[in-house]
Amino acid sequence: MQVLQVQLEVGPDPAEVGRARRWARSRLAGSGIGEDEPLAETLILLISELVTNAVVHTGCPAVLRMLFGAAGGVTGTVRVEVADASDRPPLQRHADGDETNGRGLELVDGLADRWGWQPEGVGKQIWCEVDRRGPVRPRRVPPVVPQGGETREPAPRLFTV
Structure with a gap:
């Protein structure tokens, strides 16, 4: 591939x-x-959330990466990575109804097929992946935990990407 x-x-x-x-x-x-395409809007929202988190919560420069997997000329999985120089792990908050902040990683968790974080250099990398397929069916994917990092198991979803 x-x-x-x-x-x-x-x-x-x-x-x-x-x-x-x-x-x-x-x-x-x-x-x-x-x-x-709905996939494009989903990816732009994910990118917006991850870059916003890196810029606002670390105050450091960041690197945005997009990786496109291709098989037979058709894009398969799209991976988004945002690396920053802060070694603080991401914190998924649960915002109350009127709060204007604290929903970024909840959105990532709900929209991405997989997401997680891992150390990178002196900082960290937060990543998410979206599979380019037909309708998304609820499924259970076992989490993979990289050394020193954390991966979240995706929540079942009932919409298409």
């Missing part, structure tokens, strides 16, 4: 999140994922 990887350096400024979204949209289109 071939894998295409593209990456963008993101500065420690919340305005960089918009730039990361624009960059990601152009890379998705270049990989054959149309901007009107």
Whole structure:
């Protein structure tokens, strides 16, 4: 299987999140994922959440990577990685009704087929994967825990990506 990887350096400024979204949209289109596809919107939302978390919660520059797996010329799994220089593990919060923050990793958990984090250099990498398939069926995938990191088991979903 071939894998295409593209990456963008993101500065420690919340305005960089918009730039990361624009960059990601152009890379998705270049990989054959149309901007009107639900998959594209899901990936842009995931990218927005992960980059926002890196920029806002660490105050450090980050690197956004997208990896496109291809089999027979069709994109299979799309992996999004955001690496930053903070060694603090991500903390999934459960925001109350009126709170304006604290839902980012809950969204990632609900939208991604898989997600997790692992140490990278002096910091960490948070990643998520979305499979490009037909309707998503609820399933149980055993979690894989990398050394020193954490992986979340996906919650069953009843919508399509």
